[in-house]
Amino acid sequence: MSDPLRIHIEKVVPLTDEEFAIVASYFIGKKYKKYQFLIQEGEPVTYHYFVVKGLLKLVYTDDTGKSHIVGFAMEDWWESDFQAFYTQKKATMSLECIEDTEVLCVSLENYRKLCNELPKIERFFLEKAYFGFIAAQQRIISMMTSGTKERYNQLLQQYPLLVQRVPKSLLAAYLGVSRETLSRLSR
Amino acid sequence: MSDPLRIHIEKVVPLTDEEFAIVASYFIGKKYKKYQFLIQEGEPVTYHYFVVKGLLKLVYTDDTGKSHIVGFAMEDWWESDFQAFYTQKKATMSLECIEDTEVLCVSLENYRKLCNELPKIERFFLEKAYFGFIAAQQRIISMMTSGTKERYNQLLQQYPLLVQRVPKSLLAAYLGVSRETLSRLSR
Numbered sequence: 508m509s510d511p512l513r514i515h516i517e518k519v520v521p522l523t524d525e526e527f528a529i530v531a532s533y534f535i536g537k538k539y540k541k542y543q544f545l546i547q548e549g550e551p552v553t554y555h556y557f558v559v560k561g562l563l564k565l566v567y568t569d570d571t572g573k574s575h576i577v578g579f580a581m582e583d584w585w586e587s588d589f590q591a592f593y594t595q596k597k598a599t600m601s602l603e604c605i606e607d608t609e610v611l612c613v614s615l616e617n618y619r620k621l622c623n624e625l626p627k628i629e630r631f632f633l634e635k636a637y638f639g640f641i642a643a644q645q646r647i648i649s650m651m652t653s654g655t656k657e658r659y660n661q662l663l664q665q666y667p668l669l670v671q672r673v674p675k676s677l678l679a680a681y682l683g684v685s686r687e688t689l690s691r692l693s694r
Numbered sequence: 695m696s697d698p699l700r701i702h703i704e705k706v707v708p709l710t711d712e713e714f715a716i717v718a719s720y721f722i723g724k725k726y727k728k729y730q731f732l733i734q735e736g737e738p739v740t741y742h743y744f745v746v747k748g749l750l751k752l753v754y755t756d757d758t759g760k761s762h763i764v765g766f767a768m769e770d771w772w773e774s775d776f777q778a779f780y781t782q783k784k785a786t787m788s789l790e791c792i793e794d795t796e797v798l799c800v801s802l803e804n805y806r807k808l809c810n811e812l813p814k815i816e817r818f819f820l821e822k823a824y825f826g827f828i829a830a831q832q833r834i835i836s837m838m839t840s841g842t843k844e845r846y847n848q849l850l851q852q853y854p855l856l857v858q859r860v861p862k863s864l865l866a867a868y869l870g871v872s873r874e875t876l877s878r879l880s881r
Binding site: 567569573575577589590593622626627629630632633636637639640641643644645646647648650651652683 | 754833
């Protein structure tokens with residue numbers, strides 16, 4: 508019962524030992540060092556990742572070469588370039604380690620096999636997808652309506668542990684401001 | 695087979711006549727006139743809506759009273775204040791008719807009963823949720839990286855029919871610019 512993936516899934520759907528064995532059989536574990544890439548822009552996206560330990564950033568680089576942070580992921584979060592993963596196209600973003608990171612990975616083929624073999628797992632992924640969508644929509648509203656100071660405070664309120672762990676320069680790239688502006692705001 | 699909801703669901707999961715009868719039994723039809731509200735900010739959110747015919751706008755009003763358009767919905771799109779709907783809290787947005795609109799509505803209780811009675815429907819909702827999440831993430835990236843002209847062109851490319859149907863003043867409120875700025879851009 509101490510498996511982090513099992514604890515995480517069972518917050519939504521209960522699993523028997525046999526059912527969790529099925530789930531686990533479709534995932535593989537990988538370890539990455541700080542600064543390593545899990546996904547490289549322009550390369551195929553092989554996996555959907557569950558973070559067991561560590562911290563990741565999802566980065567979009569624009570035509571001028573400027574990096575924008577689309578999201579972070581830490582323990583118990585799921586991350587990938589989902590558009591590229593589900594449509595099996597090349598990555599438009601990169602996924603990089605901010606800290607040494609351990610993940611569990613599922614390929615699209617194995618994800619589909621798992622859903623066919625254990626349909627109740629779709630309820631779990633559905634709940635994750637809804638809450639991912641809701642969080643993205645909240646961020647859109649925040650970007651439309653709030654200044655940087657307010658958005659920093661929202662982030663701090665919603666994800667205090669994340670704000671503590673992420674270097675300030677990366678928080679600035681997430682909020683779309685300079686490191687200096689963020690320093691003034693976070694005083 | 696000519697039911698628009700059935701055609702729409704069957705793009706993802708095939709249904710027998712009996713299965714579609716189960717789906718249909720959980721939805722009720724409603725008709726609204728242009729300018730009517732399906733969801734009012736501050737009120738409970740009773741339904742998740744499937745648009746059979748018409749055009750809706752999802753509106754967030756900020757503390758200063760300014761309206762921001764979070765999204766549009768037309769035929770074959772699903773819309774609600776999802777956060778309020780799934781958590782059964784009061785609406786933070788309103789959903790309003792831009793045109794006379796016909797919808798099919800499912801309550802949270804009936805949505806859950808439907809998923810329990812016909813688990814394969816969760817695959818359909820899962821696909822919708824993933825693509826909703828991906829679209830929201832693309833919009834975040836676009837807001838972070840692109841100017842208004844570029845964002846207008848992206849919208850035009852992605853949803854040409856929507857851009858034709860939506861009044862320019864509402865497109866401007868979606869893009870976060872004045873009506874005059876949009877007129878210059880869309881020439």
